[in-house]
Amino acid sequence: MEVTLLIQATDDSFRILEDAKSRAKELLDSASILEDARKQAKGLLDCTVGVTSEARQMEKQKIQAIFKGAQETKSGFQNFIATFSLLFVFWMLLSGKFDLFHLAIGVICSATIAYLTHDLLFANVRIGETWVIVWRFIAYMPWLTSQIIQSNMHVALLALSPRMPVDPRILRFRTKLESDISWVTLANSITLTPGTITMDINAGEFFVHALDQRVADDLHAGEMEDRVAHIFMEADHIYIQDALDVARIYVALRKWG
Amino acid sequence: MIRSSEDIIVRTVSRILVPFIQLFALYVIAHGHHSPGGGFQGGVILGASLVLLLITYGPQETRRHISEKSLIAFGSLGVIVYSGIGLICLFLLGNYLDYGKLSGLLRVVPSEARSLGILGVEIGVGFTVMAIMFSIFFDISSGGKPPDDEKNNP
Amino acid sequence: MSTFFLTIGFGLCAFVFCVLYRVVFGPGVFNRIAAISAIGTKTLIILLIMGFIYDRVEMFVDISMVYALLNFIGVLAAAKFLGLETDL
Numbered sequence: 001m002e003v004t005l006l007i008q009a010t011d012d013s014f015r016i017l018e019d020a021k022s023r024a025k026e027l028l029d030s031a032s033i034l035e036d037a038r039k040q041a042k043g044l045l046d047c048t049v050g051v052t053s054e055a056r057q058m059e060k061q062k063i064q065a066i067f068k069g070a071q072e073t074k075s076g077f078q079n080f081i082a083t084f085s086l087l088f089v090f091w092m093l094l095s096g097k098f099d100l101f102h103l104a105i106g107v108i109c110s111a112t113i114a115y116l117t118h119d120l121l122f123a124n125v126r127i128g129e130t131w132v133i134v135w136r137f138i139a140y141m142p143w144l145t146s147q148i149i150q151s152n153m154h155v156a157l158l159a160l161s162p163r164m165p166v167d168p169r170i171l172r173f174r175t176k177l178e179s180d181i182s183w184v185t186l187a188n189s190i191t192l193t194p195g196t197i198t199m200d201i202n203a204g205e206f207f208v209h210a211l212d213q214r215v216a217d218d219l220h221a222g223e224m225e226d227r228v229a230h231i232f233m234e235a236d237h238i239y240i241q242d243a244l245d246v247a248r249i250y251v252a253l254r255k256w257g
Numbered sequence: 258m259i260r261s262s263e264d265i266i267v268r269t270v271s272r273i274l275v276p277f278i279q280l281f282a283l284y285v286i287a288h289g290h291h292s293p294g295g296g297f298q299g300g301v302i303l304g305a306s307l308v309l310l311l312i313t314y315g316p317q318e319t320r321r322h323i324s325e326k327s328l329i330a331f332g333s334l335g336v337i338v339y340s341g342i343g344l345i346c347l348f349l350l351g352n353y354l355d356y357g358k359l360s361g362l363l364r365v366v367p368s369e370a371r372s373l374g375i376l377g378v379e380i381g382v383g384f385t386v387m388a389i390m391f392s393i394f395f396d397i398s399s400g401g402k403p404p405d406d407e408k409n410n411p
Numbered sequence: 412m413s414t415f416f417l418t419i420g421f422g423l424c425a426f427v428f429c430v431l432y433r434v435v436f437g438p439g440v441f442n443r444i445a446a447i448s449a450i451g452t453k454t455l456i457i458l459l460i461m462g463f464i465y466d467r468v469e470m471f472v473d474i475s476m477v478y479a480l481l482n483f484i485g486v487l488a489a490a491k492f493l494g495l496e497t498d499l
Binding site for chain 1 (some may be wrong): 264265266268269270272273275276277279280281283284287288322
C-alpha cells in the first residue's frame with residue numbers, strides 16, 4: 001500500500017531528523033562555533049523537536065482514542081430506534097408466526113432489550129448516516145465471497161501439490177482506518193480469506209500471518225482496505241496535518257543541506 | 258479479579274453480539290411450547306450473554322448495564338411470578354397452579370388460559386435462572402472478594 | 412436424498428475423529444482448546460444434517476444456533492482462564 005511507503009518515508013525522515021537533532025546538540029555544545037552557525041543549529045533543533053514530538057503525540061492519542069472504542073453518543077434516541085428495528089427484523093426472521101400475539105411479544109422483547117443495551121450496538125457510528133453504512137455493508141458481502149472462493153482454490157492447489165510450496169511469513173502494517181469497528185471488519189475479512197490470519201492488533205499495527213508470497217501481495221495491494229474504508233466512509237479526505245508536517249521537514253532539510 | 262480484555266477484536270465483536278444473544282434467549286422462552294426451549298434454556302442463554310459481557314469488558318462496565326441490586330431483584334422477581342400465578346389459581350377456588358381457573362380472569366377459553374399460564378411461569382423461571390447463573394460465575398471467578406470501586410476504598 | 416445426507420454426515424464424523432487425535436495427544440492445553448473449537452464447528456453441520464434426515468429442519472436450526480453461541484463463549488472463557496497464571 002502506498003500508505004505503508006509513506007509511513008516508511010516518514011519513519012526515515014524522522015530518523016534523519018533525530019540524527020540532525022543530535023548533531024545540532026553537539027554543535028551547540030562545542031565551544032568554537034560562529035554565531036550564525038549557532039543560530040542555524042538552534043533553529044533546526046526547534047523545528048525538528050516541534051515536528052517529531054508533536055506528531056508522535058498526536059498519533060499516540062489517535063490510537064488510544066480508537067482503542068477506547070465507544071465515544072459519547074449525543075443521540076441515544078436514534079440509537080434506540082435503530083437497535084429496536086434491527087432486533088425486530090431479527091425476531092421476525094427467527095419466528096415464522098405473524099399472528100398478533102407473537103408480534104406483540106416481539107415488540108415488547110425488542111423494546112426492552114433496545115432500551116437496556118442501546119449504547120452497545122451503534123456506539124461509534126457518525127450520526128445520521130447509519131442506513132448508508134448498513135446498505136454499503138450488505139453490498140460488500142458478494143465481493144468478499146468472491147475473494148474467499150479465489151483464495152480457497154489457490155490454497156487448495158498449494159496444499160494438494162506433492163512438494164507443498166508454502167512460504168509462511170508474518171506481515172506487519174498500519175492502516176488508514178479510523179475507528180474500531182472498521183479495524184475489526186478488516187481483521188475478520190483477512191481471517192475469513194483462506195491463506196491469511198490476523199494474529200494481533202498491537203498499538204495500531206496489524207500482525208498478519210500469510211502462507212505465500214502471492215497471498216501477501218494481494219494483501220499489500222490494499223484493495224480490501226480501500227473497500228472497508230469505503231463502507232464506513234473513512235479516509236476519504238486529505239489530512240492537512242500530514243501535509244504541514246511534510247512541508248516543515250522539507251524546509252528543515254533544505255536549510256540544513 | 259477479572260480484568261477487561263486487551264484485544265480490540267474480542268471487545269468489538271462481543272459488544273455487537275450481546276443484544277442479538279439476548280433477543281435469541283427471549284425468543285427461546287416465548288416459543289417454548291412448539292419449539293425446543295422453555296424457561297430454563299432461555300435463562301441460561303441470557304446468563305451466558307452477561308458472562309460474555311463480563312469476561313470481555315470487566316466488572317465495572319458490566320455493572321453499568323446490570324447492577325447487583327437489580328440482579329437480586331430479578332432473582333426474587335422470578336420466584337414471585339411463579340408462586341404468584343399458583344396463588345392466584347388457589348384464590349380462584351382451584352388447586353395450586355391449576356391454570357384452567359384463570360380463564361375467568363383473562364376471559365379466554367380454558368385451554369388458552371392454560372397456555373398463557375405456562376408462558377407466565379416460564380418467564381419467571383427465566384428471570385431467576387439468568388440472575389443465579391451470572392452471580393454464581395461472578396462469585397466463583399472473583400474469589401469471593403468484592404470488586405473494588407471508589408466507595409469501598411478507604 | 413436421505414442417502415446423500417447420510418454420506419455427508421458420516422464423512423464429517425470421520426473428520427471429527429481425525430481432530431480427536433489432537434484433543435487426546437495435543438502437547439499442552441492450548442492445542443486441546445483449539446481442537447475442541449474445531450470439533451464444535453463440525454458438530455453444527457452434523458446437527459443440521461440430522462435435521463434434514465428427520466425432516467424437521469426448524470427445530471435443529473435453533474439447537475445449532477445455541478450450540479454455536481455456547482462454543483464461542485466457552486472457548487473465550489477457557490482461553491482467558493488458562494492463559495494467565497494469576498487472576499482472571
